[in-house]
Amino acid sequence: MPAVNAGDYPTVRMTALTEPFWNACERNILTVQRCERCRQWNFPPVDSCRICHSGLVWSEVTGQGRIYSFSVVWRAPVPAFTVPYAVAIIEMHEGFTIMSNIVGSPAGDIAIGAPVTVTFVKRGEIAIPMFRLSRE
Amino acid sequence: MSHHLFRDAAIVGVYNTKQARRLEGQSTGSLIRDAILGALNDAGMSTSDLDGILVCPPYMDRTTDAESRRWGYELGLRDYWVGSSVTPFLGVIEAAAAIAMGQCTTVVVATGQAGLHSDHQSTAPWTQIGEWTLPWGLFSVAEFALVARRHMHLYNTSVEQMAAVAAAIRSHGNLHPEAVMFGRGAVSVDDVLSSRLIAEPFRLLDCAITSEGGAAIVVTNFSRAQDCRRPPTYILGAGSDTRGPAYNLPPTWEMCGDLGSRASKNAFSMAGLSPRDVRACEFYDPFSFEVIRQFEAFGFCKEGEGGDFVTSGVIERGQKYPVSTDGGLLSFSHAGQAQTAQRIIESVRQVRGDAVLQIDNCDVALASLGGSATMFSAVLLIGQGRP
Numbered sequence: 129m130p131a132v133n134a135g136d137y138p139t140v141r142m143t144a145l146t147e148p149f150w151n152a153c154e155r156n157i158l159t160v161q162r163c164e165r166c167r168q169w170n171f172p173p174v175d176s177c178r179i180c181h182s183g184l185v186w187s188e189v190t191g192q193g194r195i196y197s198f199s200v201v202w203r204a205p206v207p208a209f210t211v212p213y214a215v216a217i218i219e220m221h222e223g224f225t226i227m228s229n230i231v232g233s234p235a236g237d238i239a240i241g242a243p244v245t246v247t248f249v250k251r252g253e254i255a256i257p258m259f260r261l262s263r264e
Numbered sequence: 265m266s267h268h269l270f271r272d273a274a275i276v277g278v279y280n281t282k283q284a285r286r287l288e289g290q291s292t293g294s295l296i297r298d299a300i301l302g303a304l305n306d307a308g309m310s311t312s313d314l315d316g317i318l319v320c321p322p323y324m325d326r327t328t329d330a331e332s333r334r335w336g337y338e339l340g341l342r343d344y345w346v347g348s349s350v351t352p353f354l355g356v357i358e359a360a361a362a363i364a365m366g367q368c369t370t371v372v373v374a375t376g377q378a379g380l381h382s383d384h385q386s387t388a389p390w391t392q393i394g395e396w397t398l399p400w401g402l403f404s405v406a407e408f409a410l411v412a413r414r415h416m417h418l419y420n421t422s423v424e425q426m427a428a429v430a431a432a433i434r435s436h437g438n439l440h441p442e443a444v445m446f447g448r449g450a451v452s453v454d455d456v457l458s459s460r461l462i463a464e465p466f467r468l469l470d471c472a473i474t475s476e477g478g479a480a481i482v483v484t485n486f487s488r489a490q491d492c493r494r495p496p497t498y499i500l501g502a503g504s505d506t507r508g509p510a511y512n513l514p515p516t517w518e519m520c521g522d523l524g525s526r527a528s529k530n531a532f533s534m535a536g537l538s539p540r541d542v543r544a545c546e547f548y549d550p551f552s553f554e555v556i557r558q559f560e561a562f563g564f565c566k567e568g569e570g571g572d573f574v575t576s577g578v579i580e581r582g583q584k585y586p587v588s589t590d591g592g593l594l595s596f597s598h599a600g601q602a603q604t605a606q607r608i609i610e611s612v613r614q615v616r617g618d619a620v621l622q623i624d625n626c627d628v629a630l631a632s633l634g635g636s637a638t639m640f641s642a643v644l645l646i647g648q649g650r651p
Contacts, residue, residue, distance in 0.1 A: 137399065138398035138399060139398075140395065140398075140399050141395045141398075142395065143395075146395060172395070172396045172512060172513065196414065196514075196516060197410045197411070197413045197414040197417070197516075198410070198413060199406050199409035199410055199413055199463045199464050199465075199466075200461075200463070200464045201401060201405075201406050201462075201463045201464075202460065202461040202462060202463065202464070203405070203460075203461075203462045203463065204401055205398075205401060205403035206401075209401040213401055215400055215401060215402050215406045215410070215463075216410070217410055217414075217514045217515070217516060225514040225516055226396075226514060227396060227397060227400060227402055227407075227410075227514050228400055229400045229401065240413070240414075240417045251399075256399050256400070258400070
């Protein structure tokens with residue numbers, strides 16, 4: 129299994145199933161799985177469609193979404209993370225949800241419902257998808 | 265009335281070792297041994313009474329099956345049933361089912377933890393598993409915080425309401441001599457709200473402590489239960505549900521907000537009871553908000569009303585639905601898997617009438633396990649009368 133550990137950040141534990149996601153991130157593209165039959169979007173990755181059990185293909189998404197919930201963290205699980213930082217659930221334009229960080233804004237500007245856009249933050253050899261508040 | 269599945273099984277012994285932030289000189293193994301011998305002593309039994317064992321290791325690289333085999337051998341058992349549940353909470357259900365099926369007569373369910381998840385770690389190592397959480401600094405507290413924040417948004421639940429839960433439970437622990445936080449002083453809502461932030465909206469006192477300790481429970485069949493040292497208690501109802509892998513999925517309210525609703529319905533239905541019959545709410549309380557959520561999911565109040573419910577004068581000792589009467593994960597102990605057994609142990613003691621902080625007329629207690637962000641929930645109803 130490929131494992132990339134940049135600095136003291138937690139290792140990204142990718143698998144054969146999830147490698148396409150991380151490879152696309154490296155090219156600053158957010159891709160998730162989509163059912164080739166029922167067109168349902170899916171994240172996190174699984175082996176077959178959770179609705180109709182057909183095959184899935186990796187497809188680029190808009191990278192646009194809205195903050196569903198968030199938390200400003202003041203006690204990091206490992207010292208690599210500088211506090212405070214914001215974690216969030218993003219409800220993506222395509223309808224799936226993803227957990228990530230909100231970067232580039234003071235914590236006070238972060239609110240449920242705020243529109244966000246994906247951005248990629250390099251961490252060693254890997255690029256981590258994060259989100260910035262977008263102008264409506 | 266149809267035959268109750270757990271009619272022929274009874275809980276007859278419970279024991280907690282000493283619990284502390286650090287137990288110098290103790291190991292996971294010494295705590296498990298002490299817990300097993302203590303629970304057998306509580307039942308008036310010895311290892312020669314055992315023909316079943318279920319030991320849950322606190323480490324992710326070992327299985328309950330392997331640990332149980334090893335411990336049965338180490339305790340000198342010859343022909344013995346072993347369980348495979350990952351948590352002692354579910355292990356009690358598995359043991360009772362095995363006894364009801366005639367696979368064995370007497371099972372000890374045990375666990376313990378020392379030296380693995382000690383003082384001042386922000387989160388247990390076995391929760392740090394997610395490809396879709398770790399790179400973003402997500403960990404158990406932050407994931408549960410995301411659920412609490414959404415509930416605040418949907419239903420105007422306040423940090424004061426969450427703090428009221430933490431204050432009530434921590435004040436119970438303050439009075440319980442076996443609790444890690446015993447004697448640390450009663451905790452007020454203001455104390456909770458002035459503790460440092462961990463992951464908003466949670467502050468330090470909204471979150472479970474970390475500690476070391478062991479715990480064990482002895483389950484036997486109905487006839488053997490009649491000549492034990494303590495009065496038997498019974499499993500009146502049980503339910504257990506999962507919605508996906510733990511610590512890896514976005515914990516949206518739609519995904520996990522009412523998790524435990526079916527498990528509790530199954531348990532209440534099996535028992536022929538409803539939430540208003542419960543005298544002690546020994547909920548799994550990793551975070552203050554999870555108590556609010558469970559009151560909703562288990563049907564004590566409607567979805568969205570949990571914040572008002574917990575501040576309506578019901579959750580403290582002497583009130584209608586006292587929560588975590590030993591101090592729970594917030595102040596009694598949170599030691600690997602021991603705290604999952606301890607929700608049952610406190611339920612058993614309350615129902616037997618020998619709890620340290622005894623509730624009047626406690627004939628039914630509800631023990632629970634799990635939580636929203638872990639994507640699973642289990643419920644046990646413990647009672648005095650044979651079902």
